[in-house]
Amino acid sequence: MDVRKITQRIILPAIFLFLFTVVFYTYISLHHTPSALTLYGVAATLLATAYFSKQLKLPNNYKYYACLVSFLLLLASGFIFVSDIEEIEEMYIFIPFLYLLILPGSMWPILISFLLLSAYYPSIETNSLSDVIEDGLELVVIATFATIMTYFQQHSLQKMRLFRQESYIDELTRLSNRKSINKKMRQLQKKKSPFALIILDLDGFKNINDQLGHLAGDEVLCQVSERLQKIDKVYRLWGDEFAYLITNEQDLLGPKVDLLTNTINDQMKPPFILNNKKCFLSACVGIATFPDDNNNIETLCNYADLAMYQSKSMGNGVSTYFDKSFIETIARRNQLERDLKRALEKKQLQLLYQPKMKIENNSITSAEALLRWEHPQYGVISPLEFIPIAEKSGEIIPIGYWVIEEVCQQITNWQKRYSLCNVAVNVSSIQLTANNFKQTVKAILEKTECQPKWLEIEQTESWLMDNQDNNINILSQLKNLGVSLALDDFGTGYSSLSQVARLPLDVLKIDKSFIDNCVDNEDDHMVVRTIIQLGKNLGMKIVAEGIEYESQRQLLKSEHCDYYQGYLFSKPVTAEELESLLDKQL
Template sequence: MPKVPTEEQYRQQSLSSIRYTDNMTSQNSIRRYNRLMELLLTHAPLPYILNELVLFIEKEKPGIIGSILLLSDDKNHLIEGSAPNLPDFYNQAIDGMAIGIKAGSCGTSAYLGKRVIVADIESHEYWTDFKAVALQAGLKACWSEPIIGSENSVLGTFAMYYKSVKVPDDSDISLILEAARLAGIAIERTRAEKHQQLTNNIFDNLPYAIAITDCNFQILQTNTAFERITGYSFNDIEGLEAFMLMAPGKSSEYYREELSALDETSSRKEEITSQRKNGEDFLIEQTITVLRDSSGKIDRYIWLFDDISERKQAESVIHHQANYDLLTDLPNRNFLLERLNWAIRLCKRSQSKFGLLVLDLDHFKEINDSLGHELGDKLLIHAAERLKSHIKGSDTISRLGGDEFAIMIPTLADRKNLEVIAKGVIQDIGKPYNLIDQENLSYTTASVGIAVYPDDGDTIEALFRSADQAMYSAKEQGRNCYCFFTQGLQQKADSQAKLHQDLKVALKEDQLELYYQPILNLETNQLDKAECLIRWNHPERGIISPGLFIPIAEKTGIIKELGCWIRDQACSQVKQLINNGLNIRLSVNVSRLEFWSGELVSSFLDNMEKYSVIADFLTVEITESLFLKNQKEMTLALSNLRTLGVKISIDDFGTGYSSLSYLGNFPLDELKIDRSFINGIEGEERKQSLVEAIITLSHKLGMKVVAEGIETKGQFELLKSKGCDYAQGFYYAKPMPAKAFTEFATQHWIEANSKYAKPQKD
């Protein structure tokens, strides 16, 4: 067996060997070599070049079977490059082999980056795992040379196989070195071309415009997006200075000074106005990056920019929508909060003050419901325009939502200045609105609350709370006025908040109780009816008037829960009265909010079913303010109640916002004359005439009449003489708890039946 030289011996041989091309003598060899060079120079496909290279080597050295394997992208495996004369099963067996020691000649060579000579495959330790397949292919020797790239990295291997045990000579070493060199050139050139092609594709297909300039800003290259965005082709602007196209008004000196300070890893980014070829201005976001040569001098500039006109326009729209009211185009709450934060920071630094006015349109909900939402919106737009006339400079007016507005006066002069603004706002808002035509003018007023920073609150939340409390105080004072925040209002607000919490507890802990005030039938002198009146037995404050806690319940929404409790107690009492043989109808009051919750009818049904009570024993009392709602919806709601058998009574007639004409439009059964008409009626003929007219009109419309607040015998007799149907008041009976009312009604029934009992026949 031939003696195999050591690796060091082969290294010395290769260094002293003459390149194979210098020894080529035959014309065929020269032609084949030139053909191979031609393939390299004409950028032929890599598989074709590698295949020709293997065939060239095999022809130059008969008996050789050539093979080229390429290093995979993960640098850990060898994949098939070209081996046209090796058996397919062998190529498949080694395709994808992991590199490493004992991975055959090629796997070991790629791993070590050195030439590996195996003269006898069968006995060499490197071939232990691949010996069987190699011998099956008839392969006995394998010399493998790593293909090294220009950066000394392994690209693959070139192998020479023999079907006999063989040691290479000098010509073999020269040949394998030349083969590996040519393979390396082909691989790197192909990869470079692919990289360049990929780079060019990326360059041309980027959605951003790119211009490459020299150190004097003269344009050397542009991409497709550049022409699409600017309208300039490369031929139009080749050699021009880039700043003339991308940043009008900024000179080359400006950019040279700014960019000279940048290093290779930094860039300059800015948003500027540019101009297209057609003269159209547009916004761009421009990034300029500096490229320097090996000596550190500026070699190139890369100008990358994007048309951000649409994005900026969209951002502007989004910002406007986020900060302005869509209906009135006034700043919204978000915008106002930012301005308030700014004003607070300013006032803290300057130790100054500013004012906040919060205003609400009076009865706007009723107007909106009666006229319709379209005209309601139109009124809001007109009101907003009127409010704008009262602001100037840094003042801010905002629509907070619904019919609520706010005005911030950051340059507060004094209290009188705020009063002047508030009075002007109230005066302008109170002027008539032509929403339909001149013959159908609409009216509204404003209630204004005023708070001052930091006196009435040193945070936005506290300041708004104070202004709101002042506004509610203005409403309580009759509306169409303004009110400054005071500590008294704060105490009142705190008291109402405490009362609200206590009311929640009262519902849970049975602190509430229904009282019943009898209503006498003036024709029969019978006790036919009674009104249910809620009482609150507070464990600490004693009896709390409904006039105090009912408005809080309506304001906070707890009135719905309270109404359900009242109806439950009323139906329970009806059941108790029936069990005692007393057929007495009970009247329950229904809040405006509760009436429009949409749950009133179902609530009545649930209570009647629970206590097996028929609707004939129940009456609903509503106030005139409900008539300001949409009449069609109002009629439907009342009709649904009457369909159940529930009677409908209008309470406190003459004190609301309706007129007598409404009485003919709604399904009403009963009218209750407010106590204000009864008080002093004995000595006032005008009141007597008015009450008599109400009674007559009601009877004409098929309604019964109840007079409230009767406290004297004279009032009682007078109303009876006027034809009034029922009397309610302290003269007849005061409100009383359930047990006392049952006893009173029983005694009344006994006395009435005893008085009118017919004598027995003999």
């Protein structure tokens, strides 16, 4: 128990009881007639119950009425039971303090001290005026000083309480915050009460924040908060992360959590209105339970986070319960992050090349460079796994420049023997927006004696749509260098025709997801046809990705697609293997 609680629960009540005893013992010792004892008894009862009204669970306004009636009784006693001036001083000096303890921070004790002076009136004729004034002044000064000091103390305490309350509230949404939920979880932990921690993260919020600005982002957070509050008490952790605490019997937690996650999805389905535009969001959810998953609060929060990130890796609007296998996944990720820092130095990274074929005559015209990592413990690591790690750690910058330099050197060597148009490189959005990217690419081109047109830089549609004006400026600078620019995975993002027309692109690449069923699915066929026609109208070359069957190539040929790549001709191969393929068509 801290000092503040000790003061409120022990010290102040003890002081009140001491002063209460002194005042009424003095009253009773001086006036012990039945009428006096009755009056003092009623006044004493009212004062005592007023002070302990909270503990006695009396109505909130009770203490004010009790103080008023008890004071009127004490005031009347001064006229009914006349006392000597010295007796008055002994009895009345402590009365304002009793009211001060009952109503801390109130100015009423000062008024009470002035009104109590009326008790001296019957003593004026039998005592000198100077003695009466001296005793009265003493009563008023002491009461006033104590009251003013208490007022400022209570004012300060009130500010501290307000600050403490505000520290548990999120400033933007006015929801309870991370500090509040941590406090609640510790209370439940202390009681050993089972509970589920549910953390949710908004899908697509970053796009709104980047494209529409932070004010729009704040507005959507407030709208989300309003919807989530309708479900149950919700907490805002930070950014676009929110949380719920669900308590129940251990075997009943699961159904209750499942009901809540389904309700979250239902609440997120209607569009959010921002600047008269409809925006759609969903939420990925991670769930960890106390004490089943862990009985340590910090660890439980980490587990719920792991479950939430697992949900995000599976798609939008997914809910996942924590599983101990997630810990192994994180351990692997951490090891890969450490090992990636020295992968270049240890020559564990290598480039493979997938040929791009001219669709009319099946000849190799260019290639795409694909990065692979041969890990000494885990074997070949997929780029889908290690590229996000490299982006998060910042290692993507040196790795990306190494890839560009290797490709530029390789294409320069190939140009001496073969007539390849170019070699494409996938460049991370983090690297594209890094400082001096254009200057570094220019320096690499000069160092390797690679003509700019021999290098093709690929970027995804989703990146180009984020902060579009700035990204178009970046691509325009690269275009001015003379390099070729390609839009990868076209059709999977949300760009409009007008947006695509603004992009300084040379190549559109049709995503494999449309190619897979384009022969049998008329809708996919129409999407492929539309993309080809769009690209042609904008003066771009069209590359189809993931061609595995001759029937797909024939359909694309009939739609006048320019190039294709895929297992129909070749999987990604080493530089030496690609040279062998090129030698065959010389």
